[in-house]
Amino acid sequence: MADKLYVGVDVGSSATKVVIVNGKGTVLGKALEQSGMDFVAASKTALERAVNDAGASIDDVAHITSSGYGRKNVEFANDTKTEIACHARGAYQHFREAMTIVDIGGQDNKIIKIGADGNRLDFKMNRKCAAGTGAFLEEIARRMNVDMSEMDALARKSEEIVTISSFCTVFAATEILSLIRQGAQTRDIAKGAFRSVVKRVIEMDSLAGKAVATGGVVSHNPIVLELMAESIGHEVLTPPEPQFSGALGAALYAVDEARQ
């Protein structure tokens, strides 16, 4: 008989991630789709692709837990969990110790503190605006006419420190125009933008102790990990597939829920 499948669907503001695990929590398949305007369609497509990736059949699905910004839109889910719970769970699955998790998403940031046994102690979300999120980086890249996928490599070529001080994404964009007028290089501005993200994150909460970063921004731009480590004075780790951390957590919750 085929393994029963437990599915986690994490509908983020920019990408929808699906992870499938078996009853022991081993990852069997996964998929990522752009969330777009239709969360239901995106989550269905991602689910189908993840089932294919697992080489399984949709009939073997035993339980689906949805999470993320669009969690309540996933009609076919059996239950929902917040992204806070799922990120904590996903990261703990890999590291299994007390830590502070920083998740940098498309539209919000979270800092979650968990204890040695994986229990959540505290969490914070950024305030309403896009400061320090993926949306901020995208706006800066767009202003500089640089593809987002090139930002990491570009920033690594930076030789001079350029500081973007504004909180506000729109003001930061204006700041950048004036930096360009003053002759600043795009590579330095790119690095400045990453540094700004790090600053916005570390002012949310203390990152003392073991620090782990997850989310799409970290996954595509590992320079953020380095800049964050530089800033807090100690290493910042990341699980193998940081963008899928929330979906993995949701899948693990699906296992628990199905057992109950």
Next chain:
Amino acid sequence: MADEKKKPIFRKINATGPCKKIMADHFYELDEAAKSGSRKIAWCTSVGPAELLRAMGFLVYFPENHGAILGATRVALDTIPIANAAGYSPEICSYLTSDVGAYMKGETPLSLAYEGITEVPKPDVLVYNTNQCRDVKDWFMWYSRELDVPCIGIESFCNIEISREPHIAAVSRQLQDLVPALEKISGEKFDLDRFKEVVGLSRRCSDLWEETLQMGAAVPSPLTFFDSTILMGPAVVARGTQEANDFYELLIPELKQRVKDGVAAVDGEKHRIYWDGMPIWGKLRDLSTTFLSLQTCVVASTYCNSWVFSDLDPANPFDSMAKAYTDLFIVRSDSAKEEYILEMAKIFKIDGFLFHDAKTCPSNSNNRYGMPERLAAKFGVPSVTIAGDLNDLRLYSEEQSITQIEAFVEQLGEK
């Protein structure tokens, strides 16, 4: 496959009907007086010297109550920008901006609720107490200029540990100083016995309101913070009258019966939360539904407790009023507030705190000087802080706040 969540049941409190009646009587009485000139009208800040005004024959109108109605009906969304455009910043009290904006627009939500009322009752005098914030005075001064009406009041202390004799003396003197000006406006002589009587009625109201709130200590709680924001109406607008007291005498037995019968305001109450900070008026219903579906009861709040004035003493009306209005939570230092909140946590058997960081009301946003962190570090009580506002929903991100509340309840469940 979606899980079939049971629809949460709102358990209506029967005394809500009489509560609405008191509010209606309050506004109709003011409207009649404004139209006919039969009584003088004083506008008063919520924790201003209402007892003195009542004793001197004024009908008392509370603009902050109107502010809350503007918020709850979401009319504020249209009126705040008008005041912003007139130079009153979106960063200052959104009661002020929604109320002043509504006045400039010639609109009041009272006209929607109460047939025949078309405008707020024009004041003969504006009386403030800056014990809560500076905004109330700036607010009243706007009307004073606009309507050419005298604006008088009390400049209070702030950030004190607990009132000492010099604080009381200073406030008491200011209260007494108001008397000649008020006599001139009302045309009535100050009558000490009448004043004592009103202070006595107000004290009784305070005691009854406190008793009402204490019901929330029962497990399960028979009422929620969201119920209390409605039920507090008479204590806010009619303290110092027999009608307010009669209302609470009616309400308390109903709640006692609920406690006796084990009737919960939130079915299957699993967690108990303390709400610190202002209500988010335009989202009360949504938030109440969210908590209901999470089987979590917001059992107590700093906000509703702020209308308990246990120091009022009819035998010593001026000094006791000065003390009652100076030892309010909002006037106190962070360490005094912390102690108070912890005491509440014990009485109400709280699992966690919710801090509402209201953008335009710093005085009621107690998360800003590290209190949640201190509470967690010293006493291990977790908290969540949501960013929002009392009236300006432009400053509230619903998606994010609901996620935070859900995540917090999940966290409490995992303990």
